[in-house]
Amino acid sequence: MxxxxxxxxxxxxxxxxxxxxxxxxxxxxxxxxxxxxxxxxxxxxxxxxxxxxxxxxxxxxxxxxxxxxxxxxxxxxxxxxxxxxxxxxxxxxxxxxxxxAGHTSIEHAWFQRELAADGPDPDGNRYIWCEDLPDRAWNLDIPGTPAWVPSPGRRQGYYLKNFYDEQPALNFGWVRRPGDPAWRDPIDAPGPRRNRQALKDIIAFWLDRGIAGFRVDMAFSLVKDEQLADGLAETVALWREIREWLDAEYPDAVLIPEGTEPRTGGPAAFDAxxxxxxxxxxxxxxxxxxxxxxxxxxxxxxxxxxxxxxxxxxxxxxxxxxxxxxxxxxxxxxxxxxxxxxxxxxxxxxxxxxxxxxxxxxxxxxxxxxxxxxxxxxxxxxxxxxxxxxxxxxxxxxxxxxxxxxxxxxxxxxxxxxxxxxxxxxxxxxxxxxxxxxxxxxxxxxxxxxxxxxxxxATPALRTRATTRVIHDGYPFAYVRGESHLVVVNPRREPATLAAAEAVGATALLASGITATSDGFTVAGFGYGIFTYRAAGPATA
The missing domain is CATH 3.20.20.80 (Glycosidases)
Incomplete structure (x- = not known):
């Protein structure tokens, strides 16, 4: 399935x-x-x-x-x-x-370990650190607050946050550019590789306990300094790697992003x-x-x-x-x-x-x-x-x-x-x-x-796989599902009228405030309805 x-x-x-x-x-x-x-x-x-x-x-x-x-x-x-x-x-x-997926709490054991260290983790930094304050930031910080936070521990320098100061950004690497400083890890550096594996381990832990899938918070913020115009290709590739692993190990598991997945020309990593x-x-x-x-x-x-x-x-x-x-x-x-x-x-x-x-x-x-x-x-x-x-x-x-x-x-x-x-x-x-x-x-x-x-x-024509055809995009909003069902909604206070062949002789399955006319419907303020109708077929002799 x-x-x-x-x-x-x-x-x-x-x-x-x-x-x-x-x-x-x-x-x-x-x-x-x-x-x-x-x-x-x-x-x-x-x-x-x-x-x-x-x-x-x-x-x-x-x-x-x-x-x-x-x-x-x-x-x-x-x-x-x-x-x-x-x-x-x-x-x-x-x-x-x-x-x-993109950050943890400052209380996470990973962060506490790096905070207490004299320098970079020999196994690869799980977080993004720099010794001198950069002149740019590539994160989703709270407007008006600094993106880089001074280290409160033994570790010198600053860490990059993802939202609040208490949410240090996990290190999934950077899109490398000429002249980049050494602290900007490439996406295949040890730290980013550790974090990719950690995502798989966490996902597997909960799928093994019966979870059906995940909605992923800030799914497309992982690789830093990516440009939306470039389709966030490296972050999408990261999730595509996870999708390939899921397809092999947990083929029923669903991944849903927060937002719309950028199109990069390859297969989609997320299910919606x-x-x-x-x-x-x-x-x-x-x-x-x-x-x-x-x-x-x-x-x-x-x-x-x-x-x-x-x-x-x-x-x-x-x-x-x-x-x-x-x-x-x-x-x-x-x-x-x-x-x-x-x-x-x-x-x-x-x-x-x-x-x-x-x-x-x-x-x-x-x-x-x-x-x-x-x-x-x-x-x-x-x-x-x-x-x-x-x-x-x-x-x-x-x-x-x-x-x-x-x-x-x-x-x-x-x-x-x-x-x-x-x-x-x-x-x-x-x-x-x-x-x-x-x-x-x-x-x-x-x-x-x-x-x-x-x-x-109970009605396949009202679900996702059926076609949708808009027949009126104003008030009322009216559309046909599966070429068998008509939906009409009037969100405004004033009545609205719909003249459409699909409405003539349509049978109501669920309706409120809708009156049939010779060529369609009058829809009361805040009215709505779901109807079956017979599509016009070819003329017969």
């Missing part, structure tokens, strides 16, 4: 700190997830993706790993994860982990591209900027907005580019994620979610449901800076990381801890959505999500 299973995947992203707390310490854990597996299974999803669960001092919410081979004690043990994988498998659900929430291919559809603006953001009206002033053009162009040369290329798209906002953000209300969810589960992408979006949890502004959530004055990630809202009990059923001990505050609104309240409401967001996923899983 290989990796074909991923084409029909529906992912569910769990931010483990905030999902379910089993031991009353105010922080979510793996046994809490085990206790909620029946809810996850009830959605119809078949893959759980966890944000980092490894041992960490949690300067950056676990994206600063101190031990890749151990589950963080606050989440439980390695045995708990193995039990979770087995329990999920019984429900037809695979488990994927987040792999932080990932349209990130913070980038414009996704943001042009959904980002209403309520959660803030990053320096690379271009303010724009999102298409899925009540004002109805957005466009699908940026998204459609990016989609076509991602699949150019490979029409079967998989693309993951999320409802939201741990790094920015939620669908239900600011003025976007629950009644607007139907059109957005219908699109995300029928377009032909591999959909990823962010925990809580199945009930329309809100992004909460102005929350405290917990575990590096505020990494830019206009970029607070805490608002999308709040505790899951299960029921009407204190802390919304997330934890029995005092509210002051919670990882983050729970939405204080009296009308906050909960799983329990929506279970028995047939018109709830929760039950719409279940219907959409069930319809997708």
């Amino acid at each position: 290989g990796r074909d299973w991923f084409a029909d995947a529906v992912l569910y992203e769990i931010y483990p700190q905030s999902f379910s707390d089993s031991d009353g310490d105010g922080v979510g854990d793996l046994r809490g997830v085990i206790s909620r597996l029946d809810h996850i299974a009830s959605l119809g999803v078949n893959v759980i993706w966890f944000n980092p669960c490894f041992a960490s001092p949690f300067v950056d919410a676990g994206y600063d790993v101190s031990d890749y081979y151990s589950i963080a004690p606050r989440y439980g043990t390695n045995d708990d994860l193995v039990e979770l994988v087995a329990a999920a498998k019984e429900r037809g659900i695979r488990v994927m982990l987040d792999l932080v 591209d990932f349209f990130l929430v913070i980038h414009e291919e996704h943001g042009s559809l959904f980002d209403n900027h309520y959660a803030g603006l990053l320096p690379f953001h271009e303010p724009r009206e999102p298409f899925f907005d009540a004002a109805g002033r957005g466009s699908t053009r940026v998204f459609l162009d990016a989609w076509d580019a991602a699949r150019a040369g490979d029409p079967d290329r998989l693309v993951v798209m999320s409802t939201a994620d741990h790094d920015y906002d939620r669908l239900c953000c600011g003025p976007r209300t629950a009644e607007q979610l139907g059109a957005a969810l219908t699109f995300l589960f029928t377009w032909g992408n591999v959909p990823c449901l962010y925990y809580g979006d199945e009930i329309g949890m809100r992004y909460l502004p102005g929350l405290p800076n917990v575990e590096g959530a505020v990494c830019n004055p206009a970029y607070n990630r805490a608002g999308c990381r709040t505790p899951m809202q299960w029921d009407a009990r204190p802390n919304a059923g997330f934890s029995t801890a005092e509210s002051s001990r919670l990882y983050l505050p729970v939405d204080p609104a009296p009308d906050r959505p909960t799983v329990a309240a929506q279970e028995t409401d047939p018109s709830s967001t929760l039950n719409l999500v279940r219907e959409l996923i069930a319809l997708r899983q």
Whole structure:
């Protein structure tokens, strides 16, 4: 079977700190997830993706790993994860982990060893060091902060970081250029070779414990001084080497990058591209900027907005580019994620979610449901800076990381801890959505999500392998899947009309706010629908 299973995947992203707390310490854990597996299974999803669960001092919410081979004690043990994988498998659900490949924590034993040394490691430096401060930097540092950090230990000089000072960049080598200083290791130097092998060892350790694959954080940042214009060829080649090894040793294992894989003309190293929430291919559809603006953001009206002033053009162009040369290329798209906002953000209300969810589960992408979006949890502004959530004055990630809202009990059923001990505050609104309240409401967001996923899983034409043909790229947005199913969504407040042959006589499978006309549909504000239709055939005598 290989990796074909991923084409029909529906992912569910769990931010483990905030999902379910089993031991009353105010922080979510793996046994809490085990206790909620029946809810996850009830959605119809078949893959759980966890944000980092490894041992960490949690300067950056676990994206600063101190031990890749151990589950963080606050989440439980390695045995708990193995039990979770087995329990999920019984429900037809695979488990994927987040792999932080480009950097570690300063508390990792590798870094502590190099920090305490008199000079370069004779086996090859795992990190990037220089004695004199360079005049350039080639990393993803926090804007306005130095990329090179003075050594706080016996080792002289500076180390290169990848984000926060506490996240030293791992050494995968540099693209060599004339006149390069000696400290810039080539990609085949001992240190980079050690780190490549370490990636394989870490991946194998967890695959041997039942993990189905990995989403790779900052996947294309490994080799330094690469140019995007050159396709980041050396980093892609590194991952292609790992893919070849996986194909031989773990042919079912999936690798998903953070972002879109550069095209270098060779075989793809990853199994899909990932349209990130913070980038414009996704943001042009959904980002209403309520959660803030990053320096690379271009303010724009999102298409899925009540004002109805957005466009699908940026998204459609990016989609076509991602699949150019490979029409079967998989693309993951999320409802939201741990790094920015939620669908239900600011003025976007629950009644607007139907059109957005219908699109995300029928377009032909591999959909990823962010925990809580199945009930329309809100992004909460102005929350405290917990575990590096505020990494830019206009970029607070805490608002999308709040505790899951299960029921009407204190802390919304997330934890029995005092509210002051919670990882983050729970939405204080009296009308906050909960799983329990929506279970028995047939018109709830929760039950719409279940219907959409069930319809997708039962209908090949709505999944990834079927063709997609746009018949109207404005309001309403309308497209045909597999030349047998018509999807229509109107995210704006005002009604819209669709005149199309495919709509005449179409039969609704799931619809809200759509009225048939002589030549198509009238679609109410925030309306949506999925229809079967009979394609016009050749005339007969």
